[in-house]
Every structure is written in structure tokens, then in C-alpha cells.
Amino acid sequence: MSSVEEFRTEVREWLLTHLTGRFAALTGRGGPDREHEAFAGRLAWEQHMAAHGWTCVGWPVEHGGRGASTGQQIAFHEEYALADAPARVGHIGEQLLGPTLIAHGTQEQKRRFLPSIRAVTELWCQGYSEPDAGSDLAAVRTRAALRDGAWHIDGQKTWTSLAHEAQWCSVLARTTPGSHRHAGLSYLLVPLDQPGVEVRPIVQLTGTSEFNEVFFDGARADPAHVVGAPGGGWAVAMATLGFERGVSTLGQQVGFRRELDALVGLARANGALADPLLRDRLVRAWIGLEALRAAALRPGAEPSLAKLSWARWHRDLGELAMDVRGAASLVATGDAGDPYDLDDWQRLFLFSRADTIYAGSDEIQRTLIAERILGLPKEVRA
Missing domain, CATH: 1.10.540.10 (Acyl-CoA dehydrogenase/oxidase, N-terminal domain)
Structure with missing residues (x-):
């Protein structure tokens, strides 16, 4: 090699x-x-x-x-x-579903799905969050019942990235009636192009809609497409979340550095760099990014710490960009036909708010850090 x-x-x-x-x-x-x-x-x-x-x-x-x-x-x-x-x-298939199947799938599941993920001929989305089970994933209410040779799925998922482009969805559903919290959940592989599935894009503040609501009304999944044992889906879902925060974040940080370098260039061009407070915040942003890289390269780095750190850093960069731009940041630059045409800095400011929510909200990351790293008492849940 x-x-x-x-x-x-x-x-x-x-x-x-x-x-x-x-x-x-x-x-x-x-x-x-x-x-x-x-x-x-x-x-x-x-x-x-x-x-x-x-x-x-x-x-x-x-x-x-x-x-x-x-x-x-x-x-x-x-x-x-x-x-x-x-x-x-195809990153959801390549970086999330694929590694999950390699670790937990059957040989038949691997033969069926891995080649099309690698060839990018089938795209995937992830059906975890629900209106009442976003950050609290164990509160999933989407249910599935095995009858007539298929799993029949009813429920709703939300904030489902790229569901409007995907052919398949990995769905966490409650399959054991009367089960509670982490028990009784199953990890199902569900085709989206079928009766009983409706995908509705969610329009965001920026005017785009890469997130979606997905409604299941009697949708079907093959019994052979349960990853892991029925009722044992929580462990499989947690494995997927672990893959979500892998080495690809180093590439993400290159994008962050490009944004920071461009912002420094803007501050130099419009005179904002002369402001000692803004100059200090730009320096702190540079230091913060260096710390993110060092942490990401450290073996055994805790995923929750990494997610909490980069999400807050990127959100703060969006706020800093607005301050560097000054009053111009408050004005959309569209024409009469499209008056809400945002520039890259405005989009960064608005969308980076989502960084602290998706892939595990800041609240959940702090809870994980408190319980798993600091050893504090677990949160009391109803």
C-alpha cells in the first residue's frame, strides 16, 4: 500500500x-x-x-x-x-449506511446494497428525527408491524436531508408494541418510490429546502431488510451516528478555512480589519480552527466534543461575517423578480444556525459529555 x-x-x-x-x-x-x-x-x-x-x-x-x-x-x-x-x-450512503451494513448487515444485505452505493446509482437518506423525537431519538413513534410477509410502516420523519433525491431511507421504527425508549426499535431499509410514502420539502430561511418531512402511511419494507435483529435497532442506529463524525470532518475543516480566509480578505478590503475588536475575533477564529484540526487528528477523540466544537465555531463565524460586513449584511441583493437573493455571507449566517442542531443538537452533545466523559448522574427522563 x-x-x-x-x-x-x-x-x-x-x-x-x-x-x-x-x-x-x-x-x-x-x-x-x-x-x-x-x-x-x-x-x-x-x-x-x-x-x-x-x-x-x-x-x-x-x-x-x-x-x-x-x-x-x-x-x-x-x-x-x-x-x-x-x-x-452520495455521502449518506457512502459514509453512513455503507459502513453500518459492513459492520452489522447480513451477507445478502451487503451484496444487495453496497455495490449500488459505491457506484452512486442508488442514493440514501436517514429517517431518524421526528416532530416529537428530534434530539431525543429514543422517543421515536414511527411504528412498523410485520404482517402479510412485509413490515408495514406508519409515522412521520422530519429534517430528512436529501429525501427528495434519494431512492432509499434507513428508518428507525418501533416494532415491539408497548416498548419504551431504546428497547423495541428496529433499523429498516425502506424504498421511497412506493405507495404510502410522501416527501414534503421544508423551505428554510434561506429559501432553499434540502431538508424534508417524510410521511409513511402503510409503506412496506422487506423482512430481509432489517439491519441487526428486530427490536435491536438502537445499537445499529448509534453505530451509524458514530460513522457520521468520522475523518470526513477534516475535509469539512478545509472548507471552513477557505471561508475564514475569504472573510479576512473581506475585512481587509472594506476596512473592518482596522477595528481592533473585529481583528481580535478573526484571530480567535483562526486559533479555534487550528484547535479543531488538532483535536480531529487525535486518536480516540470523543465525537460529541468534536461535534459541539465545530458546530459552535461555524455558527460564530457566521455571526462574525455579519459584523465584518456591517450594515450591508442586513440588505438582500436580489432584483424585482427575486428580491430575496442572499449572498454567500448571509447564507452562511442563516444556515450555520442549523449546525448546532443537526447530527445531534448541542443540548444532546452536552448531555453525552456530562454522562459519558464526566461521569455525572444521568438525566431524569419520564
């Missing part, structure tokens, strides 16, 4: 060669609050990556991956971000 630096060079040279021609216009497209941008083109780009062996690089070789080491995976995500390559469309 090549060294990390050899692997990094291979990634960099491949991107330099292939992110050209019909794919060149995709540079910088997509990402949080911009998932609608050039979706078809980004899908074609990712399928092109798959054809050349550049999806699922961290998966074991026997499952279609490259078996890349942690260091090589970090190099891949960093080089991808440094190239300003388009935001990935």
Missing part, C-alpha cells in the same frame, strides 16, 4: 486531470444550503469518480473500497476540499 503522501499525490493529480471539461463548471457547487446546485451534474461527477475507484476509499477492498488507512482517508478528504471539488451527493 502506498504511503499517505503518495496517496495524497495520487488524489491531487487525479482531481487535477478529471475536474475539467464538462465537470469544470461544477467547481465549488453544492454543500450546506446549496444542495440544489447542479445536482444532476454532481451526480454524474460522482459516478465518474466511482468508475475510476474514487468513491468509498475507506471501505475494505472486499466490499469494493480501497482499504485506505485513516491517514489516507484524511488526505483524500483534504485534497478533495482543497480542489474545491463539488459537494458529494
